[in-house]
Amino acid sequence: MERVMQTETKIRAESGIESGPRGPGCSLRNFACEQNLLSRPDGSASFLQGDTSVLAGVYGPAEVKVSKEIFNKATLEVTLRPKIGLPGVAEKSRERLIRNTCEAVVLGALHPRTSITVVLQVVSDAGSLLACCLNAACMALVDAGVPMRALFCGVTCALDSDGTLLLDPTAKQEKEARAVLTFALDSVERKLLMSTTKGLYSDAELQQCLAAAQAASQHVFRFYRESLQRRYSKS
Amino acid sequence: MKETPLSNCERRFLLRAIEEKKRLDGRQTYDYRNIKISFGTDYGCCIVELGKTRVLGQVSCELVSPKLNRATEGILFFNLELSQMAAPAFEPGRQSDLLVKLNRLLERCLRNSKCIDTESLCVVAGEKVWQIRVDLHLLNHDGNIIDAASIAAIVALCHFRRPDVSVQGDEVTLYTLEERDPVPLSIHHMPICVSFAFFQQGTYLLVDPNEREERVMDGLLVIAMNKHREICTIQSSGGIMLLKDQVLRCSKIAGVKVAEITELIQKALANDQKVRKEGGKFGFAESIANQRITAFRMEKAPIDTSDVEEKAEEIISEAEPPSEVVSKPVLWTPGTAQIGEGIENSWGDLEDSEKEAEDEGGSDEAIILDSIKMDTGEVSNIGSQDAPIVLSDSEEEEMIILEPDKNPKKIRTQTVSATQVKAPSKKPVKKRKKKRAAN
Numbered sequence: 001m002e003r004v005m006q007t008e009t010k011i012r013a014e015s016g017i018e019s020g021p022r023g024p025g026c027s028l029r030n031f032a033c034e035q036n037l038l039s040r041p042d043g044s045a046s047f048l049q050g051d052t053s054v055l056a057g058v059y060g061p062a063e064v065k066v067s068k069e070i071f072n073k074a075t076l077e078v079t080l081r082p083k084i085g086l087p088g089v090a091e092k093s094r095e096r097l098i099r100n101t102c103e104a105v106v107l108g109a110l111h112p113r114t115s116i117t118v119v120l121q122v123v124s125d126a127g128s129l130l131a132c133c134l135n136a137a138c139m140a141l142v143d144a145g146v147p148m149r150a151l152f153c154g155v156t157c158a159l160d161s162d163g164t165l166l167l168d169p170t171a172k173q174e175k176e177a178r179a180v181l182t183f184a185l186d187s188v189e190r191k192l193l194m195s196t197t198k199g200l201y202s203d204a205e206l207q208q209c210l211a212a213a214q215a216a217s218q219h220v221f222r223f224y225r226e227s228l229q230r231r232y233s234k235s
Numbered sequence: 236m237k238e239t240p241l242s243n244c245e246r247r248f249l250l251r252a253i254e255e256k257k258r259l260d261g262r263q264t265y266d267y268r269n270i271k272i273s274f275g276t277d278y279g280c281c282i283v284e285l286g287k288t289r290v291l292g293q294v295s296c297e298l299v300s301p302k303l304n305r306a307t308e309g310i311l312f313f314n315l316e317l318s319q320m321a322a323p324a325f326e327p328g329r330q331s332d333l334l335v336k337l338n339r340l341l342e343r344c345l346r347n348s349k350c351i352d353t354e355s356l357c358v359v360a361g362e363k364v365w366q367i368r369v370d371l372h373l374l375n376h377d378g379n380i381i382d383a384a385s386i387a388a389i390v391a392l393c394h395f396r397r398p399d400v401s402v403q404g405d406e407v408t409l410y411t412l413e414e415r416d417p418v419p420l421s422i423h424h425m426p427i428c429v430s431f432a433f434f435q436q437g438t439y440l441l442v443d444p445n446e447r448e449e450r451v452m453d454g455l456l457v458i459a460m461n462k463h464r465e466i467c468t469i470q471s472s473g474g475i476m477l478l479k480d481q482v483l484r485c486s487k488i489a490g491v492k493v494a495e496i497t498e499l500i501q502k503a504l505a506n507d508q509k510v511r512k513e514g515g516k517f518g519f520a521e522s523i524a525n526q527r528i529t530a531f532r533m534e535k536a537p538i539d540t541s542d543v544e545e546k547a548e549e550i551i552s553e554a555e556p557p558s559e560v561v562s563k564p565v566l567w568t569p570g571t572a573q574i575g576e577g578i579e580n581s582w583g584d585l586e587d588s589e590k591e592a593e594d595e596g597g598s599d600e601a602i603i604l605d606s607i608k609m610d611t612g613e614v615s616n617i618g619s620q621d622a623p624i625v626l627s628d629s630e631e632e633e634m635i636i637l638e639p640d641k642n643p644k645k646i647r648t649q650t651v652s653a654t655q656v657k658a659p660s661k662k663p664v665k666k667r668k669k670k671r672a673a674n
Contacts, residue, residue: 030532207546
């Protein structure tokens with residue numbers, strides 16, 4: 001059932017990007033996604049953004065420990081494991097952010113007294129890690145067939161010292177940036193589900209980054225749609 | 236999550252098939268599953284797939300002080316983690332037995348066999364040595380974790396490059412990756428574990444058992460060998476009693492298998508090196524099979540952000556100004572200040588001493604509330620409370636007359652907003668100690 005489909009989608013903006021007032025062209029890095037690559041989890045996805053790669057596995061809805069049971073909805077658990085060393089506080093805070101995003105989107109009320117576990121493994125980190133984790137988690141939840149009210153995606157913006165806006169920054173760009181902002185947006189109306197920021201920025205810059213992230217999320221959602229279309233296509 | 240138990244008929248089926256020299260996936264007794272090795276962009280990162288069992292390996296290094304009794308040797312640290320996604324039964328607290336067994340076996344295989352030259356990891360004797368850390372993560376459990384993990388470990392170690400260091404007298408210079416090319420580790424040989432599963436008290440054996448076969452096996456024999464046919468580690472678990480010639484036969488089989496696997500590893504490493512040298516694309520992105528319908532790629536997508544400024548200005552101009560939050564800190568004594576108040580005390584019956592303290596607290600609160608001019612009938616009420624409170628031991632003071640539709644518990648905050656939390660009718664409930672005066 002493997003088709004030889006060389007689908008290369010080149011998405012270009014309408015106007016000249018180089019002449020944008022916000023710097024020499026924001027662009028998202030190469031995206032790649034593979035679903036259902038692990039045999040044990042109910043759903044799995046590997047999401048790559050440039051050199052950043054995250055593997056997500058989802059188990060659910062499954063049995064839940066009585067201590068963690070919620071009577072009217074599903075218990076969502078998120079685990080993020082770094083590649084080197086033991087998980088620390090940074091991982092805990094990222095887990096919480098991802099869990100809050102997923103809880104806003106997953107229809108937990110359809111599966112009360114169950115647990116939905118999302119396990120994320122950082123395969124390589126080259127910038128925009130949290131956004132990549134969010135994207136991988138979304139694709140894995142879709143692969144597992146967990147009911148959701150919308151899809152979500154993560155976009156990272158970086159503001160460097162002269163105020164230039166960069167989307168999907170690499171590790172080097174993140175280190176040299178004055179502020180790094182990550183947003184989780186939903187697919188229905190591109191509303192903000194979660195935002196976490198680090199650094200110094202003005203409120204105007206925040207709104208600009210958010211608007212840029214919304215523009216970028218359109219491409220990410222198109223990528224989701226096309227990759228799922230490819231998977232469920234009959235030709 | 237609890238592991239799904241293996242049904243009796245499944246167990247019987249597997250054992251009967253093994254007796255007839257048949258395996259579920261059609262392999263022969265001595266056949267290994269397909270091994271696939273892919274490398275990441277950073278040095279020392281690899282993913283090994285043994286059939287469906289998948290292990291991620293990463294090597295990292297750090298300069299540390301050496302161990303006191305080994306001042307001229309570097310330090311090796313191995314860590315295998317069974318990720319929760321590998322199997323539903325692998326919960327963070329629950330897999331200690333298997334984890335310890337695998338970690339210990341891996342350590343014996345790689346550390347005790349001296350496959351890595353630790354003397355070469357010394358920078359300044361007694362002061363600075365390299366600590367090489369190998370982190371392995373099991374991503375999918377389909378049997379034979381130890382083989383996959385040992386392959387991943389040795390591949391990652393061979394692939395890894397550490398930063399170059401130079402010592403001139405007392406000065407130690409650590410070069411970054413841009414200044415000087417990183418240096419590979421000095422590896423003498425490549426020990427690889429081969430697992431043999433035994434069934435029916437050692438009558439039947441299978442090489443590279445998958446997850447189902449592992450569930451029904453009686454015992455496991457693991458032989459770690461290198462391509463020079465030197466046994467690095469041997470371990471028999473499960474309590475099966477093996478004959479001498481069985482063990483010897485297994486070691487011969489292991490020798491053959493290790494030679495094949497080592498060849499595969501060297502080919503993969505050479506391939507990756509070639510691609511890197513020629514400047515081609517490398518990394519996990521390249522190893523995603525394009526032909527699969529479950530995989531999809533998108534090239535670099537430029538985003539048009541020319542209108543973000545206007546959008547942002549629009550949003551800011553339309554936004555309401557933030558509401559004023561006035562916090563009036565009250566200074567009790569130098570060093571003790573209070574902002575806001577908490578929820579009403581819900582402890583119920585209090586001791587006498589505590590009652591007194593509470594009353595004083597209550598009267599102080601009265602003063603604060605006055606200052607923000609809560610427009611309720613209580614203002615006048617409070618004014619009359621400034622007089623010293625009469626304490627009595629009467630039980631009546633504890634009584635709260637609860638109207639059915641009133642909420643006895645409320646939060647007294649100091650926001651000066653239009654919302655009146657306390658309606659005048661709540662008067663009887665508000666200060667239970669002052670019930671007397673109120674009523």
